[in-house]
Amino acid sequence: MKIVIVSPDLYTYGAMVIGGVLRDAGFDVTLTKNPDAATATAADADIVLLSLYSTLHLLDERIRNFASAFRSGSAAHGDRAIYVGGPISAYPEIVLGELDVDAVIVGEGEESTVELLENGISEDISGIAFRSDGEIVTTEPKPARIERPLPLIPADIGSQSIRGANTYIETHRGCIGACGFCQVPKFFGTKIRSREIADIIAEIEEFKRCGVRRIAISGGTSSLYQYGKSKSKSVNTGAFIELLQAIARVMGPRNVSVPDIRVDYVSEEVLHAIHDFTMGWVYYGIESGSDEMLKAMRKGVDSERNIYAIELAQQCGVKVGGSFIVGYPEETAEDYEMTKGLIEETFLDDVFVSIAEPIPGTHLSELVLATDDSENPTFMEHVGEYKALKLTESEARCFDLTLHAQMCKAVPSILTDQLYQACLADSRQQGRDVRAVTRLLQRYRGRGDPSNEQ
Numbered sequence: 366m367k368i369v370i371v372s373p374d375l376y377t378y379g380a381m382v383i384g385g386v387l388r389d390a391g392f393d394v395t396l397t398k399n400p401d402a403a404t405a406t407a408a409d410a411d412i413v414l415l416s417l418y419s420t421l422h423l424l425d426e427r428i429r430n431f432a433s434a435f436r437s438g439s440a441a442h443g444d445r446a447i448y449v450g451g452p453i454s455a456y457p458e459i460v461l462g463e464l465d466v467d468a469v470i471v472g473e474g475e476e477s478t479v480e481l482l483e484n485g486i487s488e489d490i491s492g493i494a495f496r497s498d499g500e501i502v503t504t505e506p507k508p509a510r511i512e513r514p515l516p517l518i519p520a521d522i523g524s525q526s527i528r529g530a531n532t533y534i535e536t537h538r539g540c541i542g543a544c545g546f547c548q549v550p551k552f553f554g555t556k557i558r559s560r561e562i563a564d565i566i567a568e569i570e571e572f573k574r575c576g577v578r579r580i581a582i583s584g585g586t587s588s589l590y591q592y593g594k595s596k597s598k599s600v601n602t603g604a605f606i607e608l609l610q611a612i613a614r615v616m617g618p619r620n621v622s623v624p625d626i627r628v629d630y631v632s633e634e635v636l637h638a639i640h641d642f643t644m645g646w647v648y649y650g651i652e653s654g655s656d657e658m659l660k661a662m663r664k665g666v667d668s669e670r671n672i673y674a675i676e677l678a679q680q681c682g683v684k685v686g687g688s689f690i691v692g693y694p695e696e697t698a699e700d701y702e703m704t705k706g707l708i709e710e711t712f713l714d715d716v717f718v719s720i721a722e723p724i725p726g727t728h729l730s731e732l733v734l735a736t737d738d739s740e741n742p743t744f745m746e747h748v749g750e751y752k753a754l755k756l757t758e759s760e761a762r763c764f765d766l767t768l769h770a771q772m773c774k775a776v777p778s779i780l781t782d783q784l785y786q787a788c789l790a791d792s793r794q795q796g797r798d799v800r801a802v803t804r805l806l807q808r809y810r811g812r813g814d815p816s817n818e819q
């Protein structure tokens with residue numbers, strides 16, 4: 366049976382993992398990241414899997430057109446089918462409402478995808494959603510086994526760049542955090558399930574053989590590797606150091622990055638390991654300089670802890686990137702000024718600013734749905750310093766904070782016209798994207814959208 370996996374614009378780790386599972390189950394699998402060419406690639410496919418990682422994919426005309434064309438072609442080809450998996454499967458009602466597809470593979474898909482492909486849609490398969498007699502039927506997902514075959518790695522993986530890495534790899538699943546804007550704990554659970562080092566290393570060696578020169582350890586909090594295996598409920602420092610040492614032996618330390626770490630799960634030992642066995646950067650989700658906002662975001666930490674973690678990393682010789690979120694529904698001008706103040710004080714090495722995006726099913730999506738547009742910074746007209754630029758309040762804060770951060774970094778950037786325009790364009794694009802996602806969410810209010818269930 367011929368299967369085509371479409372992972373728009375990027376070979377995501379999840380799409381490569383599913384590809385490997387299907388290959389080893391005996392399917393003939395092709396992985397493509399080009400939605401424009403997907404119709405040709407899938408011309409003789411029996412089944413298409415759309416691996417989607419952004420809510421915006423549901424509004425992407427390339428993907429919508431491809432799904433419809435494949436479905437209409439299927440009428441002439443008998444029992445061809447198109448299924449959707451990936452992070453957006455957390456809100457199957459919206460996926461089935463927006464895309465012309467046969468089913469959604471909900472949650473971790475390694476096992477349910479094989480069952481679905483072998484048997485077709487059935488209520489006996491866990492973790493799928495489909496239409497039946499006009500109703501959406503969703504079966505309960507269950508966590509997949511953490512052991513699995515090597516991924517399906519495309520020949521051009523070495524030319525991919527995701528924040529400088531050719532690919533991300535997974536060392537564990539789950540997160541013990543509960544950040545209100547994040548879907549990781551709901552998708553992968555709050556119990557940490559760690560892979561064996563030997564499995565991780567075999568996978569990295571295969572990536573390297575296929576042309577990968579730089580890897581990043583994916584999402585959540587890297588230092589939670591093997592969390593819960595020791596008696597104390599804290600970072601398993603020994604396991605984390607052993608992991609980094611083993612990865613560095615294969616890739617070379619300067620080709621490994623540990624993108625995200627919670628500020629409450631770092632210590633001197635963890636930071637020294639990051640210094641010695643990776644490219645020497647840590648990325649913290651600082652989000653805001655206001656304790657009120659950190660509470661609203663359910664970060665579980667305050668500004669004092671954020672500043673402590675930044676300073677600790679700096680003392681250990683580790684460069685610090687910080688990510689910030691602006692435009693949370695209740696963020697006031699005073700909250701925003703506190704974020705600017707924190708950036709001024711901390712001399713970060715790099716800063717990423719995002720407008721709060723309400724991913725369906727998250728606490729943030731509930732807040733957004735409960736907030737009138739007139740009070741939501743995503744829609745409020747900005748009437749301050751940047752009035753002439755005709756921005757929303759979220760866009761203005763995103764733009765202002767990005768510019769501000771450029772001047773306050775440990776090595777400040779020179780503000781050229783090019784940089785100014787790039788920051789402005791990025792803020793505008795983020796504003797458009799978040800408004801589109803919010804409107805989508807509002808359309809599904811009260812229609813089985815999981816963000817309305819609590």
Ligand code: SF4
Nearest residue numbers: 540542544547549585
């Ligand atoms: S710590 Fe990171 S992965 Fe965990 S809930 Fe918060 S944002 Fe999500």
